[in-house]
Amino acid sequence: MFLLKLLARLPLPLLHGIGIVLGWLIYWAPGRHSERMRNNLFESGLCTPGHDCRRLLRQTIGETGKSIVELLPVWLRPYDKVLKLVRGTSGWEYIDAARAAGKGVIVIAPHIGCFEMINLYYAARHPFTAMYKPPRQPVLDALMLAGRQRGQATLVPTDLSGVRALLAALKRHEGIGILPDQVATGGDGVWAPFFGRPAYTPTLVASLQRKTGAAAFFVAAERLSWGRGYHLHVVPLDTPLPEDKTAAAARINQGVEEVVRRFPAQYMWSYNRHKRPGGVALPDDPPEA
Template sequence: MIGLIKVMGLIPLKWSQRIGRLIGHILYRRRTCSREVARVNLQMCYPDMAEVELERLLQQTLLQNGMTGTEMGPMWGYSQQEGLALLKNVHNEELFDQALADERGVLLLCPHQGNWELVNNYVSSRCPITIMYRPAKSKVFNEWMVSRREQVGCKLVPTTGAGVKHLFAVLKGGGMVGFLPDQEPKARSGVFAPFMAVEQTLTPKLPHELLKRTGAIGLFISVERLPDAEGFDIHFFAADDELYADDAVVAAAALNRGIAQCVAVAPAQYQWTYKRFKRQPDDGKNPYKVAGVP
């Protein structure tokens, strides 16, 4: 895997994306797990969308997700300057500037949209950032992955108790923390709150706890892939006031609204291939099992 990513890092973005679109096309043409998971997610989140339109969105989702995979080469193989050269526009950058000027810590909430790896490059070029990540199963690959991500200047901490403590310390010290808020947590680490049309979505409590216990500012960031290998845009979005609510469910609903706002920029570029809704309240049925996802 490391060798393949290194090879992909030697080719231009244009060719990397062409390979990714080919992979996405294959995933769409066959009854793959990726296709069927994305189909279930799209049906749940866009229940009123016409069938023809939903199928078109499904196809584009697989093509976009294929490109995200093959772009690992450029994103991890390019230098920071080469990576930054792929960034064309930063929308609502004044929100980021205001956050940097504030003495409080900043919790940067980055959904799996477009190619989120570019966030590391951009933010690290402006200020230090600590990012929580889920370690890979392979120790060798995990060490290499961390080293590649940290070469642009960010610091990575794992999803462990020690990693969480470090995030609290960074925010209390007025620093910046990056967090991927759209992964399904363990049952004890989340609350059920609405996400788009899905009324009960298990949502992580950690962002709420980080904000309440440190007094930090919340800010959303997402990445949009531009057509024809032109590069990428970054979008900033202000957090809903309810993100700071005392009630964890109210805050989780605000978190999910922020994620949905990011998704709306380019719906096909969201990671719909992830099993976001496996756990249902009151021992409800797993929708992916119900749909017979392979």
Template structure:
């Protein structure tokens, strides 16, 4: 279902996709954040309709939205994906040094960014933190960006409604971060778990969240 709707969302006019979000819960947090000059960091895991969530934000937020992405495994799909994510206020940023610099520039300008927090980072770019009771190598980039730019961090996802009725957007503020990498990664993972609990059947459980990246230490060995 996720693969089929992704292609539809890439090909359909952006405003048509944005209109598929027929209900929004917690949108007042977005409005409060927009009333503040601080940048906003939207964080959406592999849950629900990822493309619809990002497109709705790009169409409804009066700021530039830089979205960090990893190229699809099917290379021929990348131009299509980029054409979709670069529409309106959207700006696709590859998950490499160039893309991170683009994210930094966007947040420094007081704009907005969109990230998936449950992708396994490369060695040295993460720490081990619990995720549903098991250690998962979790990115440190998100907390670093939030602290560096004093950004408002909003967790979000677009829940699929039954019978093709569209999507329900959920927006929840991320609890305060401490500045300690493992504690912050634990906070982020707990927030992801809370979102998943709202629609557990719509999480991409097939994604290997618990893999150990090449060169990364074993759980509990970071300080060994």
């Protein structure tokens, strides 16, 4: 732990430089990481075959490594110093207006840039609740807890009790965080298009909004070049999500796509977003008799 804290004190530009090297080492390591990254990126339609795709892939590899190394300063530096890494925000006034109107706030944070900064920034200002699934490694679990549960942040389990805690927080007109681009567990999602391919998408945001009338916002933490820090971008979800689960999931995925198109190299393309959860029928499978 001492060594990790020592590394966390290195300047962010240097850490991001180390991250670029790490990104390439991981890319060339055995496993399906690099194949999945290429397939997801190239099939997204965000680049044209040839030079554009190769350039975007190179950028993505470097940004992926940065996303790993930057967890050290984000989780281990003193809280006040971490908050100073946020160099600016765009659209945060929409969140302030929703709170002033007495609404709960749903922060929809895709895996873009340094998304870990979002809850820390919010929790420095207002109460914030997010779900948390402990990793298998005890050391990583301790790091994650210490890094995320600061300020007015509260972590809750990824089960029914956690959902109830999120609902209660919104009814108190507080803020909660949702990762919209994770594969839902069986029974908790629906198939909806994501960059032209079916993805099993969580339905939690629509359910919570319908029950509480909360305002929802897409928030992305852009990683600035040359280790200059981060800029938070807030995009309001202008209209309430449809009651139909599939339509609501499609709208969420559309919103995520719009944010990804702004920062394509900073998205987590290596994640298996289109996998089929156990016990879930594929979208083209006929219903059981």
